[in-house]
Amino acid sequence: MDFTLPESALAVRDGIAAVTAKYGYDYWDRCDSEHRWPEEVYRDLAEGGWLGLAIPEEYGGGGQGLLELAVALESLAGSGAGAAASFIYLLSPGFGGLTIMRHGTEEQKRRFLPGLASGEIETCFALTEPDAGSNAINIATHARRDGDGWLVKGQKIWISGVERADHMLLVTRTTPAAEAKPRANGFTVFVVDVKAAVEAGTLTYQPIPKMGTNTVASSMVFLDDLRVTDEDVLGTVDGGFAVLWDILNPERILASASGVGGAEAALKVAVSYAIDRAPFGKPIGANQAIAFPLAKIKAQTELARLMTYKAAWLWDRGEPCGSEANIAKLTASEAAWQAADRTFQTHGGMAYSLEYPVARMFRDARIGKNIPVAEELVLAHIAQHDLGLPKSY
Structure with missing residues (x-):
């Protein structure tokens, strides 16, 4: 090893x-x-x-x-x-x-x-829908046969980067969930020419005002008889669930890497301030009430880094990595959030000042506990697949 x-x-x-x-x-x-x-x-x-x-x-x-x-x-x-x-x-x-x-x-x-x-x-990726949320099985965006192609109708939400994208990886139902056996069948992923669809008026989008991560827009996307062809199918028709998991697991692993890096970035800010700030004649970082929480977050970050690397290593080898990707995402997002929260507390009232990057890091880190998958669903996956407990949803 x-x-x-x-x-x-x-x-x-x-x-x-x-x-x-x-x-x-x-x-x-x-x-x-x-x-x-x-x-x-x-x-x-x-x-x-x-x-x-x-x-x-x-x-x-x-x-x-x-x-x-x-x-x-x-x-x-x-x-x-x-x-x-x-x-x-x-x-x-x-x-x-x-x-x-x-x-x-x-x-x-x-x-x-x-x-x-x-x-x-x-590129961008379009899976989530207003009425499906984390339950991808129930997406309603449907592609129906039309001559030598397909017509897609539906809505997506929280699609980041569509305003920049040349192409979109679009997850659709080509067989409704009620008819698919098993229900995980019937998905098809298309590679959509975004700019052509926008010009044709078959794809429109509306940015959603957000609390943070404002370096990219996240939008509602509306698909109205969007035309795609068999050449646009990624994988196979009705076999898109395998493609989907090869999108979701790397997404969680990369989100974990972002969380690890984000935790380190926040810690750098907190430690620097804890060394420089000395209102009572010595650096506040000399106080265990300041130092110990930061030290604990550093330990959490190192653990999250190890699991992130392991999950990525497994994916590269073509081995199952679902549990590792979920655990990495859980631990890294928590480390990033705790680091941002503790950085805020270390700065005291000065954290509220935009002179420091604390507010941005605080806002951005919080969403990691909810995307790309909510931590409650990660815990449900671990409970069911790693502990053998009954399915809870």
Whole structure:
């Protein structure tokens, strides 16, 4: 058993650190307050080849795996971006790159992967619906046969990055849940040309005002007889559940990496303040009431990092990783939230001042306990699948 990161992952960590060295906490604060995508960082990552890490070399990528992608995201988040970093690696390298790499036809790989590797193509992912929420089995967005193609009708919610995306990985029902046997059958994933659909008026979207993570918009999406073809199917018709799990598990692993990095970023802010602040003649960090909670969060962060790496390593090997991905997500999101909360408390009343990045990190870290899957559902999965307890939902 060797816990040493491979040279490829260490090189990624150092490379991302070099890219982000000129972008501090203030940069991410500005992007968030201005509700704008971090174009400068994204461009630098694209030019350095850091977005195509997990895409095979024959398609212009780095030929690495999800582990290296997770390390990249962790390093980016830890540089001060926090949860805002997750979208840079989730939307296109994760949703688009990993999924098309594993489930795309050769034509789809050659069509999409080089552009995803270079940053010229951006993707988003559309699963969640207003009336289905975390219960993906009950999604109502339906694709029906129409001549040599399909017409899609339905709604999606909390779709991040659609305003930037060239293509969307769209999860539909091609067989209604009531008719599918088992009910997990009947899903089909399509790769949708977003800009063409917007121009045709068959895809519209409306951004949702959000509490945080304002570097990217999250939108309601409306699909009104959106036309797709058999060439747009990712995987097989009615066999999209296998594709879906190869989206959801990496999503949870990358979200975990973001949580680990976000926890580290918050701890850096808290520790710096605890060393500099000395209202009673000595640094407040010398007090155990300040030091011990921060030390405990550091321990939690290290545990979450180990599980994140393990889950990514299993996925790269093609082994089952559902439990590990869930545990990583649970522990990392909790570490990120506790770190942000304790950073807030360490700053006292000054945490309320936008002079510090505490407010942004506090807002952004909280959503990690709910997305990409609520911690209650993670606990239900662990109880059922790892402990053998009866299903609770």
